[in-house]
Amino acid sequence: MAWNHRSRVVAMAVALQATVGTFVQPAVATDLLAVSAPTNTTAVISVDDPTSTGAIWESARVYLGKQSTLGATFPMRGPGGAAPPAANAWPMGRIMQTAGWAEQRLAAARTAAVAGGTTTTFLLANTESAVDDFLLGAPLQHTTTGPGNGAAGTTIIRDYIGASKTALLGETLASAPAAASNYTIPAYLSYVLGTLTTPPPVASVSIWRDKKRYDYRDWAPASLAVTIPVANEANTSFPDITFSGRGTVVAIVDDTTPVLPTSILAVPVAPARNGKFYLDRVKLGHQSLSFTEATTLAAASNQNQAAGQDGFDIISGSRTTALDLNQMAVTDFDLHGREDLQTVMPVMSTWGLGSGNNWGFIEPNIVLNPFSPGDRNGYVNLTGDAVTVDVDKAAALTLWW
């Protein structure tokens, strides 16, 4: 008998399902997801059997079925390469889609002349979209947005007005863009959180543990958290996405764990530094930004189904933002005044390590809960939560090339 229990030899792969209830076998060549050790547990669905046994012992429970929970943490490394991957091709993007984030792809960069603008807005070329919000979450580069085309030289569009082609920024620039100067919208892959009114797709997931593979279908996320901690000598952490959800076991078979290809591992996990962090379009020092989407999953009763219930639906959800800011002077940034007035503001973050691994995150409209002072490595910090006021397009996670 071969040893079959090395707990560090694990892998995960994910494929989107076209149809609820029908497992799609994830392929090792295209569907592996680079995650930390995944969790996959299965619990019994049962009810007490009231049958008297004639002794003091209760009867064995009535076995009704089983339910599985599986999740993992994805250290944020982009797909890399020279251009955005094809539609639905990036495995982490599939997880985002199951959580209701629409994948938006611009395959080739476009450059055009600015029509005008201010330090917080760009009047884009007349050839841009006439639809409101169309460019929300898209990256934008110009000589005024910073040096280069990486995280420090790119801004993220907070809002877009189609009638006037106005892009509202998540930051305040040092100077307004000069008319007729060129701007660039680089090739990008953006995930924009929608209303979830139309059910998002569900996924088939395979998890290997040494020489055994666990297959699940109809996986739907119950939580997905994007955490972006600043990396430095006192804070040794990196951005990640943690997700967990429920699925149905399809099969447990003997299969050797596949090795992640170099094409995935050669793209480094990008630490959050040498980029931008703006709250209410003001550049602030901070330690972390995290966005958590939590959903309630349910399945309608249906005796025609093998499990006695239909596929999982997301029936409700919440979105929360947690911030850990450096304490600042009131004259620099009146945080508590903004709390009291419930000022609606954007929060924007950019970081990255090159083409296909440049990241941006924006929440266009949040309001603050009260913040409290504390200590972080000998400095006064302010921690608190914020909530989004948007029903649609409440957050965007963007990669650019």
Added chain:
Amino acid sequence: MSDPNSSPVTLPAGSYDMEALQKDLDRAAKGKAADYTENVEKAIDTASDNVAKEQDARDIPGYKFVEVANKDLGVKETIQVYDAKKADKLGLDGSDERADLTNQQAEVAADAVAVADSPKE
């Protein structure tokens, strides 16, 4: 007053080619105002590569939805019916869990017979 044709669109989860979507939406905006919503839906549908277009939580493997006329009520209804071709394609042989169980029991019985019949050392 803002242009109603520029109002934001909600994108369901799926993958969207933003260049194609922009062209389709701009074309929709140039149509008649009365047809705007329908045109936008078409534009979103055309530009998306949505693997879950057919998704319905009620889907049962090997079954399909069909529209049938209910003459008594004078309405059309969408019902789920068994689709042998679809079931074959999915590798389902029409068996349900009970059939699987019967097969397993048959295999166990066959194994037991095989063990009983095997020559003793």
